[in-house]
Amino acid sequence: xxxxxxxxxxxxxxxxxxxxxxxxxxxxxxxxxxxxxxxxxxxxxxxxxxxxxxxxxxxxxxxxxxxxxxxxxxxxxxxxxxxxxxxxxxxxxxxxxxxxxxxxxxxxxxxxxxxxxxxxxxxxxxxxxxxxxxxxxxxxxxxxxxxxxxxxxxxxxxxxxxxxxxxxxxxxxxxxxxxxxxxxxxxxxxxxxxxxxxxxxxxxxxxxxxxxxxxxxxxxxxxxxxxxxxxxxxxxxxxxxxxxxxxxxxxxxxxxxxxxxxxxxxxxxxxxxxxxxxxxxxxxxxxxxxxxxxxxxxxxxxxxxxxxxxxxxxxxxxxxxxxxxxxxxxxxxxxxxxxxxxxxxxxxxxxxxxxxxxxxxxxxxxxxxxxxxxxxxxxxxxxxxxxxxxxxxxxxxxxxxxxxxxxxxxxxxxxxxxxxxxxxxxxxxxxxxxxxxxxxxxxxxxxxxxxxx
Ligand code: NAD
Numbered sequence: 001x002x003x004x005x006x007x008x009x010x011x012x013x014x015x016x017x018x019x020x021x022x023x024x025x026x027x028x029x030x031x032x033x034x035x036x037x038x039x040x041x042x043x044x045x046x047x048x049x050x051x052x053x054x055x056x057x058x059x060x061x062x063x064x065x066x067x068x069x070x071x072x073x074x075x076x077x078x079x080x081x082x083x084x085x086x087x088x089x090x091x092x093x094x095x096x097x098x099x100x101x102x103x104x105x106x107x108x109x110x111x112x113x114x115x116x117x118x119x120x121x122x123x124x125x126x127x128x129x130x131x132x133x134x135x136x137x138x139x140x141x142x143x144x145x146x147x148x149x150x151x152x153x154x155x156x157x158x159x160x161x162x163x164x165x166x167x168x169x170x171x172x173x174x175x176x177x178x179x180x181x182x183x184x185x186x187x188x189x190x191x192x193x194x195x196x197x198x199x200x201x202x203x204x205x206x207x208x209x210x211x212x213x214x215x216x217x218x219x220x221x222x223x224x225x226x227x228x229x230x231x232x233x234x235x236x237x238x239x240x241x242x243x244x245x246x247x248x249x250x251x252x253x254x255x256x257x258x259x260x261x262x263x264x265x266x267x268x269x270x271x272x273x274x275x276x277x278x279x280x281x282x283x284x285x286x287x288x289x290x291x292x293x294x295x296x297x298x299x300x301x302x303x304x305x306x307x308x309x310x311x312x313x314x315x316x317x318x319x320x321x322x323x324x325x326x327x328x329x330x331x332x333x334x335x336x337x338x339x340x341x342x343x344x345x346x347x348x349x350x351x352x353x354x355x356x357x358x359x360x361x362x363x364x365x366x367x368x369x370x371x372x373x374x375x376x377x378x379x380x381x382x383x384x385x386x387x388x389x390x391x392x393x394x395x396x397x398x399x400x401x402x403x404x405x406x407x408x409x410x411x412x413x414x415x416x417x418x419x420x421x422x423x424x425x426x427x428x429x430x431x432x433x434x435x436x437x438x439x440x441x442x443x444x445x446x447x448x449x450x451x452x453x
Pocket of ligand 1: 219220221222223224225226243244245248266267268269294295296297317344345346347388389390391392393394395396397
């Protein structure tokens, strides 16, 4: 669905009119086209700074250069009119409150020179690993700074995110760095993500065609976010198996045909669904490398008016089926070593919503599920995460009443809804070998929505 306000605000004549009316004037967001490239930051000016003694700075500089960035360590090295594409700050050296002033000193003079569609990325220590309470406090403080910065940068379609990285996980920073600083993360704003060394890694992660030779299952792939996700995996060379309900098999086949994907018509709540999936994978591939549990439904009613039929339907599709399918695929060793699992949660599961007691229960449950599953499978190199989309332009949100839809679209730092492709990008990142340091977590794709902030 098109966002009329983004269209009007970005045309010269109507743009002025929109401004005069006092309406928000969201910029068109620039999104990545196609798959990952070896040097996503080629031609980008990145200013790198940090608190003295930060343990991530050397790795950040090396990885930024490997990604093609023109890395500068001082703004003095830049011509006055030169815009800065990305600001990267390593706060891991902070120990005491006064150390945080380095963050102010770094950002204050240059934040006004951030390019449109620019990126800020902060790296901080893991508070649970801090030597003192003061250190835990200042490391955690970086998240508050980042979230506020994201809100200030939104008008420029620029974003700010923060990585919690312990010293043992610094060598896993490249994947998240490339994601957060590139146009692959356009609608991810104001978010924290932890990078750790819990998942056993094997070899050096590929940077391009990252799913070549890999088999990826996407449920609910006939349309919307699932269809965009299937296409994104195909961009990276994956053999995609798309699953949807048998009634939608024709639509599913049409979606998958251009991707060379295989269509599987199965209702995930069917008692035989886990076996049917396992048998299909066995017939067509050598195990599964990625599953995206995307299929989901809403059946909104206030609790007082909610039928037990709709309560149960949502519980079965959005939660119970996923747990049953995963249990079977693990038990039958359908998941290969190093596999990645991504569940589709929702900001509804973080914030709750009127009329969504059923939906929010299941989407919050998935957050608990990935946190519990992650340590269980880490020794086999398997990572388990969730994505929580905010307002995404699909038939689910097109069905909302106008005023609720408008509020959902605008109440975020970027003042617009996301596209299914934005969610697909986050899923693809979390499923990629470069995200080996990320497990048990939930990444919001919501433009820094005020809902559940
Ligand atoms: P959609 O309705 O466009 O697509 C969902 C797909 O899942 C459909 O093709 C449907 O046929 C399939 N499906 C439903 N029940 C199934 C079953 N029992 N077995 C197999 N397939 C089944 O929805 P969407 O907006 O693309 O949402 C995809 C996921 O993202 C859902 O889990 C949804 O809860 C989540 N999500 C969406 C938004 C949003 O703004 N659109 C926000 C947060 C979360």
